[in-house]
Amino acid sequence: MELHAENENKVIIKPPITSIGIIGWMRENLFSTPFNTILTIIIVSVLWISIIPFVKWALINSSWLPDANCRGTGGACWSIISSNYKIILFGFYPQDILWRPVTAIVMLVSLLFISRNRNFWNAFLGYSWLISLMIMGLLLKGGVFGLEPVDIEKWGGIILTLLLSVFGLTAAYPLGIILALGRQSEMPVIKTFCIFYIELIRGVPLISLLFMSSVVFPLFLPEGVSINGILRAQVAIIMFTAAYIAEVVRGGLQGMNKGQFEAADSIGLNYVQTMRLIILPQALKIVIPPSVSVLISAFKDTSLVVIIGLYDLLKTTQTTLSEPKWMGFSAEAYIFIALIYFVCCFFMSTYSRKLEDELNTDLE
Amino acid sequence: MNKVIKNKNSETISFWYDPDKRSLVYQIGAAFLFAFVAWYLVSNTMTNLERQSIATGFGFLNSEAAFEIGESLIEYSAADRYARALFVGFLNTLLVSFIGVILTVILGTFLGIARLSKNWLIKRCAAAYIELFQDIPVLLQLFFWYAFFYEMLPSPKEALTPFKGLFLCNRGLIFGIPQEHPVYKYMVIAVIIAVIVIFFLKKWAKKRQDLTGKPFPVIITSIILLIGFPLLCWVIGGTPTDMSVPILKGFNFKGGLTISPEFAALLLGLVLYTAAFVAEVVRAGIQSVSKGQTEAAMAIGLKPGQVLNLIILPQALRVIIPPLTSQMLNLTKNSSLAVAIGYPDFVSVAGTAINQTGQAIEGVLLIMIVYLIFSLSTSAFMNFYNKKMAIVER
Numbered sequence: 083m084e085l086h087a088e089n090e091n092k093v094i095i096k097p098p099i100t101s102i103g104i105i106g107w108m109r110e111n112l113f114s115t116p117f118n119t120i121l122t123i124i125i126v127s128v129l130w131i132s133i134i135p136f137v138k139w140a141l142i143n144s145s146w147l148p149d150a151n152c153r154g155t156g157g158a159c160w161s162i163i164s165s166n167y168k169i170i171l172f173g174f175y176p177q178d179i180l181w182r183p184v185t186a187i188v189m190l191v192s193l194l195f196i197s198r199n200r201n202f203w204n205a206f207l208g209y210s211w212l213i214s215l216m217i218m219g220l221l222l223k224g225g226v227f228g229l230e231p232v233d234i235e236k237w238g239g240i241i242l243t244l245l246l247s248v249f250g251l252t253a254a255y256p257l258g259i260i261l262a263l264g265r266q267s268e269m270p271v272i273k274t275f276c277i278f279y280i281e282l283i284r285g286v287p288l289i290s291l292l293f294m295s296s297v298v299f300p301l302f303l304p305e306g307v308s309i310n311g312i313l314r315a316q317v318a319i320i321m322f323t324a325a326y327i328a329e330v331v332r333g334g335l336q337g338m339n340k341g342q343f344e345a346a347d348s349i350g351l352n353y354v355q356t357m358r359l360i361i362l363p364q365a366l367k368i369v370i371p372p373s374v375s376v377l378i379s380a381f382k383d384t385s386l387v388v389i390i391g392l393y394d395l396l397k398t399t400q401t402t403l404s405e406p407k408w409m410g411f412s413a414e415a416y417i418f419i420a421l422i423y424f425v426c427c428f429f430m431s432t433y434s435r436k437l438e439d440e441l442n443t444d445l446e
Numbered sequence: 447m448n449k450v451i452k453n454k455n456s457e458t459i460s461f462w463y464d465p466d467k468r469s470l471v472y473q474i475g476a477a478f479l480f481a482f483v484a485w486y487l488v489s490n491t492m493t494n495l496e497r498q499s500i501a502t503g504f505g506f507l508n509s510e511a512a513f514e515i516g517e518s519l520i521e522y523s524a525a526d527r528y529a530r531a532l533f534v535g536f537l538n539t540l541l542v543s544f545i546g547v548i549l550t551v552i553l554g555t556f557l558g559i560a561r562l563s564k565n566w567l568i569k570r571c572a573a574a575y576i577e578l579f580q581d582i583p584v585l586l587q588l589f590f591w592y593a594f595f596y597e598m599l600p601s602p603k604e605a606l607t608p609f610k611g612l613f614l615c616n617r618g619l620i621f622g623i624p625q626e627h628p629v630y631k632y633m634v635i636a637v638i639i640a641v642i643v644i645f646f647l648k649k650w651a652k653k654r655q656d657l658t659g660k661p662f663p664v665i666i667t668s669i670i671l672l673i674g675f676p677l678l679c680w681v682i683g684g685t686p687t688d689m690s691v692p693i694l695k696g697f698n699f700k701g702g703l704t705i706s707p708e709f710a711a712l713l714l715g716l717v718l719y720t721a722a723f724v725a726e727v728v729r730a731g732i733q734s735v736s737k738g739q740t741e742a743a744m745a746i747g748l749k750p751g752q753v754l755n756l757i758i759l760p761q762a763l764r765v766i767i768p769p770l771t772s773q774m775l776n777l778t779k780n781s782s783l784a785v786a787i788g789y790p791d792f793v794s795v796a797g798t799a800i801n802q803t804g805q806a807i808e809g810v811l812l813i814m815i816v817y818l819i820f821s822l823s824t825s826a827f828m829n830f831y832n833k834k835m836a837i838v839e840r
Binding site for chain 1: 469476490493495564565580597598779800809810813817821822
């Protein structure tokens with residue numbers, strides 16, 4: 083009570099209005115020095131002159147409805163997307179059974195969504211991944227349970243992009259781990275072979291491997307045997323990604339404490355047991371964030387298959403653009419697929435950063 | 447039973463439980479497997495090549511190429527040999543990588559510093575740029591810029607002129623350059639001489655400072671030398687000022703220097719994409735130097751310039767250089783995507799050669815060898831640098 087009375091007599095001096103609230107924030111963050119003030123003004127004016135016309139082009143003067151006549155409106159022609167989204171997203175997949183790829187993609191996205199939460203990471207999730215991948219494959223391929231079979235050659239657009247990146251990484255990961263273990267091994271022959279492979283693949287651009295898949299792989303096969311182009315490209319992508327995974331995993335293996343190996347030896351575990359039970363579970367945990375980065379690059383790199391003529395997202399877009407009706411609307415089409423790529427990669431990279439924070443057990 | 451006891455007594459182990467022998471068996475097995483797979487592929491390939499009657503070996507390099515190349519740094523015509531065509535492609539790859547690397551480092555450094563700016567707006571803009579350009583495939587960006595040049599820019603008649611003498615249209619970027627004159631050749635030589643002089647000057651200045659403690663204004667002298675030598679050359683050569691200015695004639699520009707849409711799109715795409723990664727590298731490097739270093743340097747009385755030069759940069763660069771070189775290498779490797787937009791780089795020329803001769807194995811091998819040379823020389827440089835820069839622990 084006494085305390086309260088005392089307080090009433092005191093004059094509370096507020097901070098000056100210029101250092102709190104929005105004005106204070108602006109003073110501190112935008113106009114702290116003359117130099118900063120100039121920079122702020124320049125940036126604001128640049129944004130102003132570039133964003134206004136862009137908004138006018140993209141939103142105000144644009145046409146959205148399918149089959150609208152876009153020529154001469156001066157705005158963006160989003161009709162190219164609304165008229166052709168089936169071709170762009172799914173390529174030449176038969177249009178009356180598009181529910182199958184859509185279901186597969188929904189399954190994939192929901193699985194990814196569940197896997198975001200580390201509390202669900204257990205053997206069950208692993209098995210559900212395997213089973214779901216198989217179901218997705220069956221859904222797309224058809225030929226069983228009365229589903230109409232669809233030739234792999236017809237898989238296109240986002241299906242192909244996802245197929246190449248998801249299967250590419252799933253197959254490349256075990257291969258990468260083996261290569262990394264080989265590189266760390268004490269057997270000179272195996273070590274040399276692994277180093278040679280990893281450095282060779284990392285030294286050349288993916289495009290040279292894709293060239294190889296399209297023109298050299300067919301020569302490797304015995305007479306009469308042929309593999310279709312998508313699978314050949316898939317093999318090239320797996321070979322490529324595995325080398326990068328191997329380097330990532332090697333980083334994790336090198337980060338392991340020597341005591342872990344010694345402890346495993348002293349309780350009598352053999353090499354396979356040591357790796358499977360002691361080293362890899364810890365090493366792979368460390369390398370989850372960089373693995374996500376490899377996944378992001380693999381996802382972006384699948385776009386390169388356009389060069390060897392496969393109908394991925396980029397190629398289907400270009401096919402649409404080559405129709406006389408839609409010629410000249412490249413900007414709209416490319417912005418649309420850039421948005422698809424951006425959203426996917428952005429989620430992955432945000433997730434990898436979040437994971438990095440969670441897994442970071444260092445004391446600050 | 448008997449065997450086990452015997453082992454115990456003579457302290458030898460059975461063959462299979464001796465780690466050395468076992469590893470030998472594994473290795474021989476692996477070598478055999480590898481040899482078998484290699485033999486299988488080679489024999490299949492040989493039969494296939496014979497069946498399709500495709501020639502083998504690098505003999506095709508000496509035959510006539512019979513295709514034109516759009517852009518070339520050296521003289522080239524369709525009558526030249528494949529070897530020369532491939533060399534033209536190689537030079538084009540070098541050119542785009544070299545210019546790309548320089549521009550990328552400049553833009554990336556700016557973005558990296560902007561990312562750490564105290565100005566909220568600049569920081570956010572840089573972050574948005576980095577996120578946006580990292581997350582879109584570089585090939586898509588190349589296609590976008592290619593379409594930008596061919597579809598969105600006007601024809602030469604209505605070319606945009608942001609500055610006088612510079613034209614931007616669907617034929618590319620055209621600007622005026624000084625008229626050819628022998629003096630310019632000597633000016634280039636003068637710059638090279640200046641660089642050599644500066645190198646020795648720096649060595650001498652460091653030696654003198656170590657001995658006597660007297661500093662020498664190396665940076666200012668270097669700048670004077672770098673500008674002075676070529677300028678002197680230019681004045682002695684009679685101060686030529688003639689310019690070759692682009693003039694619109696018919697449907698295209700005559701004179702000046704034309705940068706083709708393919709080259710411009712490739713350069714723009716590669717630089718904007720890689721700069722986003724370089725910015726992150728630079729940011730991490732600057733952040734890696736703890737604040738205490740700056741404070742300690744200021745406490746012992748170094749000037750702000752000295753703090754940056756002697757304390758911050760050497761430490762930040764040690765963190766920056768290794769990932770930076772790998773980004774530069776990435777840019778070089780990504781320049782192979784030129785084939786998608788029709789710029790005649792090495793991969794593109796080799797691809798044409800493969801299509802014409804059918805000698806796919808040799809073509810792909812050549813591509814791989816060229817890029818391996820790039821990457822092996824880069825990693826050799828990196829090893830050298832890491833050894834030189836490694837922190838000497840006491």
